[in-house]
């Protein structure tokens with residue numbers, strides 16, 4: 001029997017959350033080793049499992065994977081979330097990278113000061129640059145690429161929910177994305193992940209920020 005997938009990260013979203021979403025969408029159970037203390041991170045370093053001295057780290061199929069995108073590529077390929085051919089995959093990757101750009105901007109917020117201009121910038125770019133792309137792609141289509149679920153769909157659901165947490169009305173001008181959210185949320189694996197008590201992480205709080213800084217010895 002295949003060993004269970006194990007995720008090593010903090011008790012928060014950060015770079016691991018999109019990985020959690022992909023695994024959940026694929027119906028893959030996973031365990032988590034939650035980093036709360038510097039010595040856990042130092043143990044991973046001394047064990048030689050962090051290729052670049054960074055997390056996320058994911059144990060899967062006997063591999064110890066690092067680098068968020070490499071991890072997501074592995075999961076997407078393994079669980080058929082990357083389209084039917086090379087051309088599909090190119091579109092899926094373009095959509096996915098745009099969504100990762102938006103989610104990365106949001107990810108940095110709790111570690112930043114002077115939030116107002118940063119939030120304004122995210123809202124403006126989401127409204128004018130990113131969401132119109134997905135609104136158009138979903139016009140008359142159920143999925144972003146082809147006729148089955150891909151990682152781009154999973155990232156869009158995650159990203160659009162994150163945007164709504166910050167800007168509750170943001171989807172009012174994007175009815176196709178709103179309808180897509182509704183459809184996606186009903187897929188059994190995703191519906192399960194959206195329930196309270198799942199391994200989906202909440203918005204970052206002060207404890208999360210403090211823990212990340214202490215474990216990684218970051219001084220901002």
Ligand SMILES: N[C@@H](CCC(=O)N[C@@H](CS)C(=O)NCC(=O)O)C(=O)O
Nearest residue numbers: 014015053054055056067068069216
């Ligand atoms: N490109 C890497 C970046 C990973 C990264 O920056 N991880 C942070 C935590 S979210 C880290 O471990 N930082 C410690 C360090 O860089 O020394 C990825 O996508 O996985």
